[in-house]
Amino acid sequence: MxxxxxxxxxxxxxxxxxxxxxxxxxxxxxxxxxxxxETSLLCLVNYASLVCSNAARFRLAAGSKLKLMELGLRRAQGPDGGLSASRYSHIGGFDTTSNVMAGRLFGVPVSGTMAHSYVTSFSSLEEVWPRVMMPSGGGEKVDFVTLTIGWLRRVCDLLGVKAENVHEGELAAFLSFGVAYPQNFLPVIDTYSVKRSGLPCFCAVALALCELDYQPVGVRLDSGDLCQLSVEVRSVFAECSNHFGVEKFLSLIIIGSNGLSEQSLCDLNAKSEIDMMGVGTHLVTCTHQPSLGCVxxxxxxxxxxxxxxxxxxxxxxxxxxxxxxxxxxxxxxxxxxxxxxxxxxxxxxxxxxxxxxxxxxxxxxxxxxxxxxxxxxxxxxxxxxxxxxxxxxxxxxxxxxxxxxxxxxxxxxxxxxxxxxxxxxxxxxxxxxxxxxxxxxxxxxxxxxxx
Amino acid sequence: MxxxxxxxxxxxxxxxxxxxxxxxxxxxxxxxxxxxxETSLLCLVNYASLVCSNAARFRLAAGSKLKLMELGLRRAQGPDGGLSASRYSHIGGFDTTSNVMAGRLFGVPVSGTMAHSYVTSFSSLEEVWPRVMMPSGGGEKVDFVTLTIGWLRRVCDLLGVKAENVHEGELAAFLSFGVAYPQNFLPVIDTYSVKRSGLPCFCAVALALCELDYQPVGVRLDSGDLCQLSVEVRSVFAECSNHFGVEKFLSLIIIGSNGLSEQSLCDLNAKSEIDMMGVGTHLVTCTHQPSLGCVxxxxxxxxxxxxxxxxxxxxxxxxxxxxxxxxxxxxxxxxxxxxxxxxxxxxxxxxxxxxxxxxxxxxxxxxxxxxxxxxxxxxxxxxxxxxxxxxxxxxxxxxxxxxxxxxxxxxxxxxxxxxxxxxxxxxxxxxxxxxxxxxxxxxxxxxxxxx
CATH class of the missing domain: 3.20.140.10 (nicotinate phosphoribosyltransferase)
Structure with missing residues (x-):
């Protein structure tokens, strides 16, 4: 036998x-x-060791404080390659994964934000439902849409943003998300324009959440000059906190994603205001060295x-x-x-x-x-x-x-x-x-x- | 629901x-x-399209005559990544795979040669068993070891190879393989030294097989200057055919493997005597562009x-x-x-x-x-x-x-x-x-x- x-x-x-x-x-x-x-063992050892080493290099590049989120499933070699990537990236030093199956199978903490398609699926404030919500401590329900629009006006005034550039669909998306997940409000803010629409919309919804005693979490940036944008976003958070007396805005986090590599992580780490990086492609495909030659x-x-x-x-x-x-x-x-x-x-x-x-x-x-x-x-x-x-x-x-x-x-x-x-x-x-x-x-x- | x-x-x-x-x-x-x-579809489409395109580029580089063998399982992202690679490399233009599971699941033709560990596992001619075999057309069993040693002497004389450099273990390995698979004799000949041991051993066993009316298949080269070695090997085949009057040596094939890339395939294609290329790492990991950005x-x-x-x-x-x-x-x-x-x-x-x-x-x-x-x-x-x-x-x-x-x-x-x-x-x-x-x-x- x-x-x-x-x-x-x-x-x-x-x-x-x-x-x-x-x-x-x-x-x-x-x-x-x-x-x-021979081949079974090499297949199981080679990629696991490679992606774990790659994740460890990203961790070294990021330093110990920055959180690292693995987002690689869509670029992995199929579902199983994606699971290996999640598991061994976590071992190598990533904090979380967006792959919920990896969370379930291996206990890797799961995190994620919002898809652009969620934002673009909304056109009008009429699509927001429910429009009312209870404050965190309980009590009478409040018209969250009206409350947020009030905040949006003040935010636009404060930031000198033209109200006509704010995208109604984006605000509707953030409102809907905020009503559904008031404790976990972390939208992607670059669908139309960070400065003209995404950021003012975020601030308005987040200020309304703060008024109802919730703690919004932060924002994700997924395009553009992440370093520069993160610095501007952080300064807007400080300005809002200062102007509106909302301390919770000082603990908001900024997540960056968009083709991050080991090198861009080194660069961003030095100068940006980003708290958490989402890395997919360059992590799971190990662009820098796509194979490990164990024999x-x-x-x-x-x-x-x-x-x-x-x-x-x-x-x-x-x-x-x-x-x-x-x-x-x-x-x-x-x-x-x-x-x-x-x-x-x-x-x-x-x-x-x-x-x-x-x-x-x-x-x-x-x-x-x-x-x-x-x-x-x-x-x-x-x-x-x-x-x-x-x-x-x-x-x-x-x-x-x-x-x-x-x-x-x-x-x-x-x-x-x-x-x-x-x-x-x-x-x-x-x-x-x-x-x-x-x-x-x-x-x-x-x-x-x-x- | x-x-x-x-x-x-x-x-x-x-x-x-x-x-x-x-x-x-x-x-x-x-x-x-x-x-x-979203992510499920992207995961299924991205890598499949990438590796298929990469295989198609290898096929274009190789031209239509050269056979291409996929050998990538050990460098793929786990077993499932390896299966995807085999399936989509075949669609892209590869002829065969070494992944027998891909053969079974998808009907991709399976091919392979011999591992170096098979060769190094032998030390002495005493390990060869059985030592006798029947000619292809039937009849009395022949002492295959003695027959081959006779041929080895003539080959060494013809090629000017010193008999003391021929590795006894390598000859024992080839003999054992030849007795077991006389119709499919295709050993790897670079375990010790192609010219001093692997090639003379191959010629000796192959000539013995020819004498018993079998058709040996060819050799695999897995290190060194594949182009130069293939030219030398081909010329030895011609010399043997000519000197010993064995026409079957003119239809022997030469397989090359060893970190082949699209570029090395282009180079080899122009000048080498290789009939079939085995490609693993650079095919499945798509070194040249390790990810495809479908959204x-x-x-x-x-x-x-x-x-x-x-x-x-x-x-x-x-x-x-x-x-x-x-x-x-x-x-x-x-x-x-x-x-x-x-x-x-x-x-x-x-x-x-x-x-x-x-x-x-x-x-x-x-x-x-x-x-x-x-x-x-x-x-x-x-x-x-x-x-x-x-x-x-x-x-x-x-x-x-x-x-x-x-x-x-x-x-x-x-x-x-x-x-x-x-x-x-x-x-x-x-x-x-x-x-x-x-x-x-x-x-x-x-x-x-x-x-």
Missing amino acids: LDCSGVSISSVPEGTAVFARVPLLEVSGPLAVVQLL YKLVEVSGQPKMKFSEDSEKTTLPGSKNVYRLLDSEGHPFLDLLCLSDEPPPAVGQSLQCYLLKHGNTSYCVTPHQVSSLRQNVFSSGQITLPLSSVAESRARAQNSILSLHPRHKCLKQPDTYVVAMSEKLYLLLCDVKAKNSTAGNFLCKQEGL | LDCSGVSISSVPEGTAVFARVPLLEVSGPLAVVQLL YKLVEVSGQPKMKFSEDSEKTTLPGSKNVYRLLDSEGHPFLDLLCLSDEPPPAVGQSLQCYLLKHGNTSYCVTPHQVSSLRQNVFSSGQITLPLSSVAESRARAQNSILSLHPRHKCLKQPDTYVVAMSEKLYLLLCDVKAKNSTAGNFLCKQEGL
């Missing part, structure tokens, strides 16, 4: 920051079975170390079953990942050890770890899961702590120092041995002479 | 070549219901035309329910797609008509179509599918015919002419009207004075 009852897997826990050429998983079991797992290679058969040589040295693999140790410096920052053969003892804390850089052949290197942790855990043995699966929240906490522990020189977004991945002396000697044997691999022809 | 019983959809048939700003789908029905469909916008409510203005003119939409017509020139090439209001009659063949370019506001344009076709069909009405769904094979035929019909100036890969998409005069006048109304949208405030 063909099943995974003879398969064991050791794996880096989900959410751990890892570096190039560190083996993330080691799968052992009957040769034919583990060969069949699955044979390292040992029946105790015999194996490796692939290839015509490209980049594609050459390291032989033998391995353990991976992360070495930390005196400040608790990881500084080197060490690949050892699985029968070697772990590196000892405080003792110097010699190792060999992966990239530069026989350059040796002497290091003394202040702390050592084993990167992989046995997660699957004899066909059974042996460690409970991490929840998304646990993986997210692990990812954020793992990234936090990195030295700034390794996690700066531009030109970071290369993190060192090295081999133990024993692994290095094995590599030399397998290479040497490979160059005399054809001796069998001489042996066969006796045939 | 919330369902799609009131929804109707007209759609461009799957596989039709389309151009930017042509509305692919028109969805009508109860406002709240069709608003809920879903409201165009009409209760007979009232609607549009979004936005702070970015690129994001402005066209109002009103529309039909789309493709206008063909006297040679049968499409030259213009015309957006009309849905109550307009179709453009008449042979009659000149005035239209307005989408991009350049009020530039008008006079054209006379020699043929006219309606681009969209009613596919869903009152909650029911009204046209049978296309099979993958039908969509593929439509796509290939649709691309074939395009004028070369529109489908050349570099700097193609922009295909013209235009509005009818009636649609243009409606657009002007809605814009004008938008600029006086605030009159309601004056109307409200009476309150």
Whole structure:
């Protein structure tokens, strides 16, 4: 019978920051079975790791305060790609997703605003229904439309906006939304023109909500110069707060969305008044690097170390079953990942050890770890899961702590120092041995002479 | 009850070549219901159209003779993203997929070769089992290992290859594969060294198969300079054929894979001896343009035309329910797609008509179509599918015919002419009207004075 009852897997826990050429998983079991797992495992690991890393870069670009909202479903590779994107973006550092299925399946907090089509679907104030609502604290119902129109006049006067430029449909849409969701009023304000219509309409409805003791949430900007617009919107909020004595306007938030990339996030973060960014396309498609090249290679058969040589040295693999140790410096920052053969003892804390850089052949290197942790855990043995699966929240906490522990020189977004991945002396000697044997691999022809 | 019983959809048939700003789908029905469909439809249309277009570009780059094999599952956004990639790459012009599930679900022809781990799993000729096989025409079993070793000596002599560089494990792997699949012998030959080991091993096993009246298929190259290697491999095939009098070596194929892009395909196509290309990463992730920006916008409510203005003119939409017509020139090439209001009659063949370019506001344009076709069909009405769904094979035929019909100036890969998409005069006048109304949208405030 063909099943995974003879398969064991050791794996880096989900959410751990890892570096190039560190083996993330080691799968052992009957040769034919583990060969069949190749593409399935690569498919499950590659995109998840890629989008999680991309999300972590967005988080680093945004800093810790800015909220990040994932909006990528419409640009993902189908519904399942979208769910993977939501799950792993959250682990990488995004706060919320617009994918309600991801909320339901994985517990990722869900957030969203309003579609432009909601705004454009309204033409006239006559479409607003109901027109009345109760104040937050209860009491008599108030004509919310009339109340808001009064505020709109004052807002137009204050801001010097021409009343004839305000779009009746946009006001009707905001009114309808405000009546339905007075605690969650966060419209998109760029459907017609932010300054001439969207912003005055928002302020009018929000002021009416404040008068009824509700707290409006804020606005979303989805086009134009987000940085400049956010500064202007913030200043209008301050002006309204000041002029009308409404403190609640000081806690309104501004959400920005519109093709945001890692770079635009860096730029916006420095100068804008945006509190929360919605990111879709560039997050889920990982525009900057749309694929991750994890591979699955044979390292040992029946105790015999194996490796692939290839015509490209980049594609050459390291032989033998391995353990991976992360070495930390005196400040608790990881500084080197060490690949050892699985029968070697772990590196000892405080003792110097010699190792060999992966990239530069026989350059040796002497290091003394202040702390050592084993990167992989046995997660699957004899066909059974042996460690409970991490929840998304646990993986997210692990990812954020793992990234936090990195030295700034390794996690700066531009030109970071290369993190060192090295081999133990024993692994290095094995590599030399397998290479040497490979160059005399054809001796069998001489042996066969006796045939 | 919330369902799609009131929804109707007209759609461009799957596989039709389309151009930017042509509305692919028109969805009508109860406002709240069709608003809920936005993200689902975009998710299903965007990536499918993107990867299909990308595959079509690879097909144009490869020319019509070269076979294209899709190998992208491991770099796709999860299993479902991989299936979408296989399905739509085939429609776009790929011949086969390595995803056997796509073969089963969609009938895409499946093909593949051999993994490097299969090759590296072998060390010694003692692992080859069974060692004997029957000739293709039947008869006494032959010791296939001894037969092949004899051929290997002759090949090494002919090619001037040192026998001690031939990797015993690689020969053992090829022998095992050849015994198991004598009709389908197509190994990957770059595991150790193409020229020193992989190619001589292949020739030896293939010559032994030929001696037993089988037809070996060919080789796969997965690293190094594919162009140069393929030329050398082809010349070795010719040399063997000539020297050993084995004509079957003239019909061997060479498959190339290894991070192939549209550009590398163009380059290889011109000079290499490769018959079939395997493409994964750059196909499924669409590296060149990793997302397609289809949007879903409201165009009409209760007979009232609607549009979004936005702070970015690129994001402005066209109002009103529309039909789309493709206008063909006297040679049968499409030259213009015309957006009309849905109550307009179709453009008449042979009659000149005035239209307005989408991009350049009020530039008008006079054209006379020699043929006219309606681009969209009613596919869903009152909650029911009204046209049978296309099979993958039908969509593929439509796509290939649709691309074939395009004028070369529109489908050349570099700097193609922009295909013209235009509005009818009636649609243009409606657009002007809605814009004008938008600029006086605030009159309601004056109307409200009476309150």
